[in-house]
Amino acid sequence: TQLLEQSPQFLSIQEGENLTVYCNSSSVFSSLQWYRQEPGEGPVLLVTVVTGGEVKKLKRLTFQFGDARKDSSLHITAAQPGDTGLYLCAGGNNRLAFGKGNQVVVIP
């Protein structure tokens, strides 16, 4: 079983601050996906990273895939209240396994 550990589990910051959350594993993944989930909704895909060392940007969100393809990070610049949500990383070959998520709260 490929386990994904996400840290920190909970993070609360003020609007305008930057934050970084992490997704780590002892296993190598062919790709990792980041999702954001709002309460009572299904996860929504943000990005898929495939190549070791890859960096992808989605507006104020920057995703990086580790060189060894075992870990990934999500950095949010100048966080907004709308960034509040549960960020989930997921990976797997034939089926997705999810980390426990990073609960991010951005305070206005």
Next chain:
Amino acid sequence: GAVVSQHPSWVICKSGTSVKIECRSLDFQATTMFWYRQFPKQSLMLMATSNEGSKATYEQGVEKDKFLINHASLTLSTLTVTSAHPEDSSFYICSAAGANYGYTFGSGTRLTVV
């Protein structure tokens, strides 16, 4: 983009009754569908994987006779929670995967068993 519709979005049922949840891929053919369960403040736990026309593959610890999965067509999979009990109350989410699409998730079903 790929859209997956899940119905109902919430349901309340009495203990001992059965509840069916539908998952439809609206604009693509889903060769594989996945069913997840999520408890409050926890992550998604994969329950089973279903391929169209074949029996579902259940994860360890998931009772196949309790959680019946049918994937009769390339656009529809159903999960039936049989003889539901309060401990089955949870948020159930489906995901569909097609040839040219990644994983697309439904909006989830909140099941409350009273």
